[in-house]
Amino acid sequence: MTQATHAPWAxxxxxxxxxxxxxxxxxxxxxxxxxxxxxxxWRTWRKIIPALAExxxxxxxxxxxxxxxxxxxxxxxxxxxxxxxxxxxxxLIDALDLRDVGLVSHDxxxxxxxxxxRLHPERLRGLFFFDCPYPGxxxxxxxxxxxxxxxxxxxxxxxxxxxxxxSDRAHCRRYLRWCLDHWSHAPGAFDDDLEAWVxxxxxxxxxxxxxxxxxxxxxxxxxxxxxGAPAMPRIGLPTRVRWGASDPVLLPEFADRLGxxxxxxxxxxxxNAGHFVAFERPDYASREILDFFAGLPPAGAPxxxxxxx
Numbered sequence: 545m546t547q548a549t550h551a552p553w554a555x556x557x558x559x560x561x562x563x564x565x566x567x568x569x570x571x572x573x574x575x576x577x578x579x580x581x582x583x584x585x586w587r588t589w590r591k592i593i594p595a596l597a598e599x600x601x602x603x604x605x606x607x608x609x610x611x612x613x614x615x616x617x618x619x620x621x622x623x624x625x626x627x628x629x630x631x632x633x634x635x636l637i638d639a640l641d642l643r644d645v646g647l648v649s650h651d652x653x654x655x656x657x658x659x660x661x662r663l664h665p666e667r668l669r670g671l672f673f674f675d676c677p678y679p680g681x682x683x684x685x686x687x688x689x690x691x692x693x694x695x696x697x698x699x700x701x702x703x704x705x706x707x708x709x710x711s712d713r714a715h716c717r718r719y720l721r722w723c724l725d726h727w728s729h730a731p732g733a734f735d736d737d738l739e740a741w742v743x744x745x746x747x748x749x750x751x752x753x754x755x756x757x758x759x760x761x762x763x764x765x766x767x768x769x770x771x772g773a774p775a776m777p778r779i780g781l782p783t784r785v786r787w788g789a790s791d792p793v794l795l796p797e798f799a800d801r802l803g804x805x806x807x808x809x810x811x812x813x814x815x816n817a818g819h820f821v822a823f824e825r826p827d828y829a830s831r832e833i834l835d836f837f838a839g840l841p842p843a844g845a846p847x848x849x850x851x852x853x
Contacts, residue, residue: 552594553602557612560635561628566612567605567636571597574669575642576837578604579633581651582754583723585611585744587737588650591826592833599834603640607653608632609753611744620759628760630659637667644843648833650674650822651794652757658805661779669840670782671806672833674821675794680801682773685765693793696723697758697765706752709745716751717742727819729790734823773801784810784836786829788817810836 553570568586570593578589586604596602606613609624616623633656637645646669649657654676661671684690699705709716720741725731734741745751768774783806787796796813803809814821814828822829 552597555612558636558639560639561632563608563614563616563632565605565608565614565632565636567603568593569604570594570602571600573600574644574646574837574842575601575603575640576646576648576833577633577637577642578602579647579649579653579656580604580607580610581649581653582610582757583720583741583745584651587611587740587744588820588823590737592822592830595826595830596833600646600837601642603636603642605636607656607757609756610750612747615749615753620756621763624753624756624760626655626659626761626764629656630663633657633660634664643667644669646670646672646837646840648672648674649676651677651819652761654678655761658779661781662777665779665781667843668781669843670784670837671779672836673783673785674829675787675791675819676785676799676802677794678802678805679768679776680773680804681794681798682768682801683771684798686769687795689795690793697762700755700758701762706755710751713742713746716746720745724820727791727793728824729788729816729818730824733818733820773804776805778805778807780807782808782836782840784832786812786814786821786832788819788821788824789813789815790818793819 553568555566555568557564557566576596580586580588585606589604593602593604607629609615645667647657654673657671658678661668709719721738724734785799785802787799789796799811802811814825817824
């Protein structure tokens with residue numbers, strides 16, 4: 545890999561789980577793997593990578609279908625399921641020979657982090673989530689406020705949407721600007737990066753590749769709405785969740801059932817932030833991530849014994 549002179553990180557690409565995965569890497573130390581959501585790609589972490597890289601080996605990758613990673617052919621339910629995404633993450637961690645991994649994730653990326661944590665907890669030091677979808681949201685995906693705000697998830701599944709948006713850069717820009725502005729605490733948070741976002745999503749296959757996430761996850765979401773929050777074994781890893789107070793899609797009140805799914809949990813709501821905490825408040829986000837992982841033992845280390853009074 546070669547590092548561009550204008551950026552404090554290196555771009556790399558690996559063949560893992562049958563696809564090419566693009567990632568950005570910076571720093572040295574215990575590894576942190578950053579997992580983005582939608583409508584994002586690795587660049588959503590750009591404001592926090594330099595601070596994290598002062599203490600950690602930071603790897604921010606593009607999910608399958610997104611950014612410069614491959615867009616496998618086939619229907620979404622054949623090539624873009626949560627299981628595919630978890631297997632990609634597992635293969636990437638293996639290919640880079642990472643140990644004592646910390647996962648930092650946001651939005652749809654949080655689903656992938658949880659899936660990996662349930663399969664391979666021994667590889668992980670801890671989990672850090674921003675605005676975290678999880679099974680405990682359950683039937684509340686049909687809450688009237690959420691349905692009103694999540695129309696885009698159904699729009700993204702229409703068979704003509706990607707082709708129509710990709711046919712005109714102005715259409716794509718207008719849609720992305722609406723999503724990024726509306727879900728932020730204050731409109732304009734992404735103004736300096738908007739053209740980079742449009743460039744990314746105008747690349748061949750990127751709109752449909754990213755939309756395939758929603759097509760593949762729709763059956764799971766419908767099951768939660770019908771049946772409610774499922775009972776599942778709790779994830780025992782140390783977990784910190786920071787949730788934007790102004791997030792209109794993932795309402796901060798939905799954090800109330802996190803304790804049913806995580807044993808070792810620290811949750812707080814972040815003022816003056818919407819859906820994109822790491823981008824809207826990067827100094828705060830960096831401090832929280834660094835503080836959390838600084839206090840954790842290596843993966844697999846025994847928990848400290850309790851002391852009596």
